[in-house]
Amino acid sequence: MRLLVTGGAGYVGSVVAAQLIEAGHEVTVLDDLSTGHEDAVPEGARFVRADIREADQALDGVEAVLHFAAKSLVGESVREPGRYWAGNLGGTLALLDAMRDKGVGRIVFSSTAATYGEPERSPIEESDPTRPTNPYGASKLAVDTALSAYAGLRGLGAVSLRYFNVAGAYGRYRERHAVETHLIPNVLKVATGERESVSVFGTDYPTADGTCVRDYIHVSDLAKAHLLALGAITPGEHEIYNLGSGTGFSVQEVISVCREVTGHEIPAVVGERRPGDPAVLVASSARIQRELGWKAERASLRDIVSDAWGALSGK
DSSP: OEEEEETTTSHHHHHHHHHHHHTTOEEEEEEOOSSSOGGGSOTTOEEEEOOGGGGGGGOTTOOEEEEOOOOOOHHHHHHOHHHHIIIIIIHHHHHHHHHHHHTOOEEEEEOOGGGGBSOSSSSBOTTSOOBOSSHHHHHHHHHHHHHHHHHHHHOOEEEEEEESEEEOOBTTBOOOOSSOOOHHHHHHHHHHTSOSOEEEEOSOSSSSSSSOEEOEEEHHHHHHHHHHHHHTOOTTOEEEEEEOOSSOEEHHHHHHHHHHHHOOOOOEEEEOOOTTOOSEEOBOOHHHHHHHOOOOSSOSHHHHHHHHHHHHHTO
16 A cells, blocks of 8 residues: 555654555655654655645555654643644644545544543543543544544544553664653663663552553554554544553553663652652553454563663664
């Protein structure tokens, strides 16, 4: 297939683009490089440096779009909500209109489990209420809502994939964020000497070791889910699938495994809880496993950390 990957110079988008090329697809990557890296664009992909609102120039002959281009920092979204509504929702609406004009009727959207906000139960299922607690999650939920509307009104075929924390590496493709907010890369930065210690916010949560439990999914497994979703698109329908471990890992577990994998002490500094941090955030992937046959192949925390460390350290 001839495919457009928006945000394909970013972490997840580049891995998906690489796997698509490996599967024999013809790939165009569109990215403005505001957070992505041109050297992350896979060999064999055509690269178009442009804003998502200029996607029309990359859509000729395209049969489907995989959409990753977005702003994704929760804290920044609270400080600058307008940028998130304009970029995530406004940019996607412009993309959908360009797709309509070019006759492209299929899209896989990289959504987020942040659309659920603070859940009433865990693991979270697709039928659970969506109550995002920040503009990032709200803007992504708005895109999901728009996709449902476009499916019903225009016959668009769409699949949204919702997940929390993606980690690990796929060959040379790894996390390279200018502002790093994710736990695993920040812990590993202590091992490389880029940070002196890692912060642990609260040790009195109602979990096995008192620290927060979060969901982690290997970037390779996440990419495979996008390829499966691409093949499951039905015109006029919008499907939503969660991707998660079903159990999650605690902050202390992450730090301990990082110590084992790297062989470094990795000092941890315990602080007070952060306001609004739920004790457990875990998503259920039962539906996508049942309907699309997706299964995480690198689900262990050691696999995730080992791959991330190998790509970061060159080992």
